Amino acid sequence: MTDQAASLRVIRGQRRDTPPTIRTRQRAIAITGGKGGVGKSTIAVGLATAYVAAQSRTLLVDADFGMADLNLLLGVAPTRTLLDALDGTPVEDVLVTAHGITLLPAQNGSYALATMGSGAHRRTLDLIATLSAQFDTIVLDVAAGIGASQSAIAGAAADQLIVVNPEPLSMADAYACIKVLAGHQGVRHAFVVPNRVTSTAQGDDIVGRLTELVNRFLDVSLTALPAVPADPAVSEAAIAGVPLLAHRPDSPAARAITRLARALDTASTPDTRSDVARGFWRRHLSAGGESL
Ligand SMILES: Nc1ncnc2c1ncn2[C@@H]1O[C@H](COP(=O)(O)OP(=O)(O)O)[C@@H](O)[C@H]1O
Ligand SMILES: [Mg+2]
Numbered sequence: 001m002t003d004q005a006a007s008l009r010v011i012r013g014q015r016r017d018t019p020p021t022i023r024t025r026q027r028a029i030a031i032t033g034g035k036g037g038v039g040k041s042t043i044a045v046g047l048a049t050a051y052v053a054a055q056s057r058t059l060l061v062d063a064d065f066g067m068a069d070l071n072l073l074l075g076v077a078p079t080r081t082l083l084d085a086l087d088g089t090p091v092e093d094v095l096v097t098a099h100g101i102t103l104l105p106a107q108n109g110s111y112a113l114a115t116m117g118s119g120a121h122r123r124t125l126d127l128i129a130t131l132s133a134q135f136d137t138i139v140l141d142v143a144a145g146i147g148a149s150q151s152a153i154a155g156a157a158a159d160q161l162i163v164v165n166p167e168p169l170s171m172a173d174a175y176a177c178i179k180v181l182a183g184h185q186g187v188r189h190a191f192v193v194p195n196r197v198t199s200t201a202q203g204d205d206i207v208g209r210l211t212e213l214v215n216r217f218l219d220v221s222l223t224a225l226p227a228v229p230a231d232p233a234v235s236e237a238a239i240a241g242v243p244l245l246a247h248r249p250d251s252p253a254a255r256a257i258t259r260l261a262r263a264l265d266t267a268s269t270p271d272t273r274s275d276v277a278r279g280f281w282r283r284h285l286s287a288g289g290e291s292l
Contacts, residue, residue, distance in 0.1 A: 028138040030157035034173030036144035039195035044141035049245040050261035052100035064143040066114020068106035074098040075241030078105040155185025194227040203227030
């Protein structure tokens, strides 16, 4: 068996061992990838919608603090944001619900949130940890970039999902993102989702090349999840301000994200409800002051 085969698991939605439904279980997933515009928010909202449809109580955190856009994708206009919660407003009063998803909103254009320091990140993780017992699924939509902020937030979740698209820069940034998560957050495993692919072969090629790089230089194993195709329905849904899976459930991208959610359900780190909170604490405390 080659190194690549040993450390790469491929999970395809079509395989017979993929369960037809999503079980309600506890999970905390950070959606990241280094580069902006690769589809992190699209996939974060898509997964949240799929888990809600499966009766999983789902918290979606807009961790792209200063360039927040999940409220737009969900078609809500929150009156309060994470900034208020950090200023002392009870976090429950900041949460908004749309399409069954509970959103912890950030604030687009907020310089204060975009540039907040390590103390504020720690308090943000504390707020999420406080909420975690009320939810089965927590999805963190992490900002682009590989700085201390993004890696501390991504590293706090039990699982990391790296979104990568066919552009060479995306591949380079995905690799950089995994490298930083390994070096600064102790991450030893990540999920990979090729997005905006025009063929299955293109998705396989992306995964193959990224795996080769990671195997060569990093002590991280990758699990490939079903790819999401390029699909105009994605931007149609964004313009409508309705989650793709609600707006165009039969579109190719929506179906692929549903397959992705099922595959991830099988493969995600199995947590009990209290372990979700513990997962946050473990990562978050082991990250130490420096990387927060
Ligand atoms: N599978 C896809 N097919 C077509 N367009 C997509 C797809 N995924 C994302 N997009 C588009 O790409 C842009 C960036 O997506 P977004 O989810 O906001 O990325 P990120 O959160 O990584 O910055 C958006 O305009 C979105 O509509
Ligand atoms: Mg985004």
